[in-house]
Amino acid sequence: MELFVFVAASIMVLAGAIGVVTRSNPVHAALSMVLTLFGVAVMFVSLEAHFLAAVQVIVYAGAIVVLFLFVIMLLGVDKAEDVHTEPLKVQRPLALIVATGIAGVLVAAMFAGRDTIASGRASIDLPTVEDSDANTRQLARLIFSDYVVAFEVTSVLLVIAVVGTVLLARKRRGEKSEVSV
Amino acid sequence: MIISLDPLLTEDFTATVIAIVLLKVLVIFVVGLVATMLMVWFERKTIAGMQNRVGPNKAGPFGLLQTLADGIKLFFKEDLLPVKADKFVFRFAPYLSFVPAFLAFAVIPVGGDFRGDTGGIVTWFGHATRVQLADPPVGFLFALAISSIAVYGIMLAGWSSGSKYPLLGSVRASAQMISYEAALALSFGAVVLVAGTMSTSGIVNVQETLGDWHVVATGFVPFVIFLMAATAELNRPPFDLVEAEQELVGGFNTEYSSIRFALFFLAEFMNTITMSAVIVTLFFGGPQPIRIGDTALDIPLIPNDLEGTIWLLGKVLVFLYVYVWLRGTLPRLRYDQLMNLGWKLLIPTSLGWFMLLAAQNVGQDRGWNTGVVTAVSIAVILICVMIVQAALKVSAANREREGSVF
Numbered sequence: 001m002e003l004f005v006f007v008a009a010s011i012m013v014l015a016g017a018i019g020v021v022t023r024s025n026p027v028h029a030a031l032s033m034v035l036t037l038f039g040v041a042v043m044f045v046s047l048e049a050h051f052l053a054a055v056q057v058i059v060y061a062g063a064i065v066v067l068f069l070f071v072i073m074l075l076g077v078d079k080a081e082d083v084h085t086e087p088l089k090v091q092r093p094l095a096l097i098v099a100t101g102i103a104g105v106l107v108a109a110m111f112a113g114r115d116t117i118a119s120g121r122a123s124i125d126l127p128t129v130e131d132s133d134a135n136t137r138q139l140a141r142l143i144f145s146d147y148v149v150a151f152e153v154t155s156v157l158l159v160i161a162v163v164g165t166v167l168l169a170r171k172r173r174g175e176k177s178e179v180s181v
Numbered sequence: 182m183i184i185s186l187d188p189l190l191t192e193d194f195t196a197t198v199i200a201i202v203l204l205k206v207l208v209i210f211v212v213g214l215v216a217t218m219l220m221v222w223f224e225r226k227t228i229a230g231m232q233n234r235v236g237p238n239k240a241g242p243f244g245l246l247q248t249l250a251d252g253i254k255l256f257f258k259e260d261l262l263p264v265k266a267d268k269f270v271f272r273f274a275p276y277l278s279f280v281p282a283f284l285a286f287a288v289i290p291v292g293g294d295f296r297g298d299t300g301g302i303v304t305w306f307g308h309a310t311r312v313q314l315a316d317p318p319v320g321f322l323f324a325l326a327i328s329s330i331a332v333y334g335i336m337l338a339g340w341s342s343g344s345k346y347p348l349l350g351s352v353r354a355s356a357q358m359i360s361y362e363a364a365l366a367l368s369f370g371a372v373v374l375v376a377g378t379m380s381t382s383g384i385v386n387v388q389e390t391l392g393d394w395h396v397v398a399t400g401f402v403p404f405v406i407f408l409m410a411a412t413a414e415l416n417r418p419p420f421d422l423v424e425a426e427q428e429l430v431g432g433f434n435t436e437y438s439s440i441r442f443a444l445f446f447l448a449e450f451m452n453t454i455t456m457s458a459v460i461v462t463l464f465f466g467g468p469q470p471i472r473i474g475d476t477a478l479d480i481p482l483i484p485n486d487l488e489g490t491i492w493l494l495g496k497v498l499v500f501l502y503v504y505v506w507l508r509g510t511l512p513r514l515r516y517d518q519l520m521n522l523g524w525k526l527l528i529p530t531s532l533g534w535f536m537l538l539a540a541q542n543v544g545q546d547r548g549w550n551t552g553v554v555t556a557v558s559i560a561v562i563l564i565c566v567m568i569v570q571a572a573l574k575v576s577a578a579n580r581e582r583e584g585s586v587f
Contacts, residue, residue, distance in 0.1 A: 027270065027340065034333070054322035062329025062362070066336065066355055073340050073352060127318035132380040135318065 005046045012039030026072045030065055037061045048126050051136045188302060189310035197306055205314045209291075213283055217450045221248040224450075224505050231509040252443060260439040265343030274341060275437070275444035278334025282451035285327040287314040288381050289458045292490035295469050296477065300386050303486050311382055312468075312489065320380040321373075324459055325366055328414060332358045334448070335416075335423065339433035350432035353516065354416060354423040360523040361413035361420075367531035368403035368410065372463050374538050375399050381462060388466040391473050396464040399538065404464045406531045408503075411456045413523065416449070417504060419511035422519060457500035461493060468493045529569060533562045 012035055019032025037060045044053035125134040143151050189198055222237065222245055229236025237244030262271065292312035293301035302309050317323050332355050339351020372395045376384045388394045396404045413420040424432030434445050461467055468489030471478045480488050514522070537558045544554035 025267075027267070027337075031270070031337075050317055050319045051322070054319045054326050057326040058322065058329050058366075062326065062332065063359060066329075066332055066359060069336060069340075070352070070355060073336075073348065132318040132320075132383060133378050136379065 002046060005042065009039045009042040009046065012036070012042065027069065030068050030072065033068075034061050034065050037065070048124075048135065050127065051139055187311045187313075187316050189308050198308060201305055201308060201310060202314075209286055209314055210283060213286060213451055213454070214447075216454055217447050218248040218252075219245075220450045220454055220501060221251075221446075223501065224508070227502065227505045228509050231506075255443040256440055258439040260441065261436070263343055263436050266436065267341040267343065270337050270341035271436075272441070274334050274338035275441045275448075276334075277337065278331060278448040279444045279451075281327045281331040281334070282448040282455060285324045285452075285455045286458065288317065288320060288323050289313060289455070289462055290316075290382050290385050290467050290489075291458075291493055292468050292487070294485040294489055295385055295389075295467075296472075296485065301382050301468070301489070313381065316380055316382050318380060320378075320384065321369055321459070321463070322379060324455075325362070325369065328365075329362060331448075331452070334445075335433050338437065338445070342433075342436035344436055346431075347433050347435045350423050350435070354433055357416070357420065357422060357519060357523075358414055360520065361410040361527070364406055364523060364527040364531050365410040365414055367528065367535055368407040369463065371399045371403035371531070371535050371538050374535065374542060381467075385462060385467040385469060388469055389472060391471060394464065394466045394469075399464075400534070402534045403531065404460075406527050406534075407460060407463070409522075410527060411460060412504070412507065413519070415452050415456055415504075417453065418508040419513050420519060421513060422516055453504055454497070454501065457497045457504065458493070460500055461496040465496050466492075467496075525569075525573065529565075533565065537562065 016032045016034070016036030016039060019035065020029045023029045023032060037056060041053040041056040041061075044050075044056060125138040127133065127135045189201060225247070226236040226244065237247035240246040240250045262268065290301060290311060290313040293303050295301045301311055303312060304310075335358075336351045336355040339347040339349075339354070342348070372384065373379055375395055375398045376387050378384060378387070384395075388398075391397065416423045424434070434442055437445060470480075470488065470492050480491060483491065540554055540558040541551070543549075544551060
């Protein structure tokens with residue numbers, strides 16, 4: 001059962017990921033990404049991380065990709081783009097290096113943490129019929145006690161992004177608007 | 182591996198268990214479809230009554246079969262595919278809208294006796310089970326996730342039509358749905374805070390007496406916000422800017438015809454029913470009977486196991502009527518009014534109320550004086566309101582001085 005779920009979810013993730021890079025239509029690429037995100041959510045559920053799975057769908061599939069689509073639709077870049085012209089020549093080699101680097105780091109981290117991954121599950125509170133929120137409670141305790149600094153710093157980062165957007169979108173004083181009413 | 186908090190699914194998967202699950206799926210699907218059909222009739226008939234008309238009265242007794250007739254007609258109509266449409270997405274979008282509408286119903290407890298210690302568990306064919314398809318540990322987060330997926334159906338339908346009015350309609354719709362989802366989730370958070378659990382059956386279980394119903398226990402404000410945000414999320418009047426006929430022809434579904442249009446139509450009404458059931462479960466005790474103190478209103482002659490379903494049905498019907506009533510009464514909002522209401526009123530209010538409830542919770546845990554806690558939180562909220570008002574005033578003054586941006 002677990003193997004079947006894993007294989008099915010992996011196929012979803014991989015098919016979606018391949019779709020993101022191969023589809024020339026940006027909307028199709030964004031939809032492939034949704035497929036990947038769903039696959040990851042299924043994997044979270046099979047690891048009994050129900051809360052993470054729900055948040056994954058709500059935040060990533062339900063908000064972030066919707067915003068991607070929004071931008072694609074509003075800016076009208078939804079035509080197939082010519083991928084052969086490169087504005088930045090170093091882009092491709094750089095992308096290759098970064099991608100190999102990330103893959104290498106991930107594999108190395110997995111090998112280094114092999115023992116903790118196997119035993120780490122024992123310290124996780126799994127939801128039971130009697131206490132359905134055990135897992136969520138444990139997650140909340142960790143975020144708001146051990147990792148509270150990281151959590152707050154992340155929220156500051158988000159605020160910076162919002163303030164930056166407002167500043168960029170704002171019309172400066174005395175500047176004439178280009179679009180006349 | 183725990184899929185659901187249903188005791189049925191923690192047993193071995195025997196043929197009976199699988200049969201029970203399949204039966205539940207079938208019942209939800211069939212009842213959902215029939216209920217949608219009746220809801221369309223109910224809405225047309227009620228609206229007609231409010232506007233001094235007769236409404237559908239030809240097909241079947243009281244026009245009950247009108248929706249069926251319309252459905253059959255839609256099936257046989259020509260299926261148009263616009264030349265400029267993105268063919269795959271155009272065909273796919275109606276299902277993205279239709280399937281989530283049914284999925285969300287899976288987590289709603291539709292019956293069972295929550296009065297005793299059983300907590301809504303009934304015995305069917307010798308197996309203990311809940312009268313709901315699934316009871317995931319994250320409960321309503323599942324429903325929220327599903328409703329955030331429903332955005333895709335509308336958004337992609339508009340985009341893939343390859344025409345500008347549907348695109349405008351779908352851009353409006355997705356902006357509206359994303360904005361109101363925040364208010365929806367925050368007022369849902371208030372319920373979780375009071376209930377202390379996220380599982381749907383758990384939330385029903387704690388709402389024993391009338392005073393425990395979350396509409397009272399969370400102090401009424403989250404309920405009002407939830408009702409408004411849910412109406413906007415459903416794209417129902419007065420928030421139906423998605424299909425504002427005068428401006429957008431027909432909104433995101435302008436280019437759709439035949440059965441694909443029918444799917445959007447069905448999804449919209451099914452969503453209304455689901456959302457009413459969600460409101461009843463979150464704020465009005467779901468299948469719990471009305472109970473004050475120790476005296477519960479008991480329906481005579483009907484076994485307690487069945488009574489839950491009747492209570493739920495009655496409560497859901499009230500909300501379905503409320504939705505039709507809203508449609509018959511309120512004029513449509515303007516787009517800027519809609520966004521102002523969502524961002525400047527509903528989200529700050531629900532956030533403030535959430536913090537107030539959280540402060541009360543912490544105060545009770547630590548044994549602080551309730552009066553002092555309330556006074557301090559109200560003072561903090563007032564200061565926040567003043568700051569927000571000041572910011573609004575400054576920006577309004579700036580706009581006045583510099584002229585409009587667009």
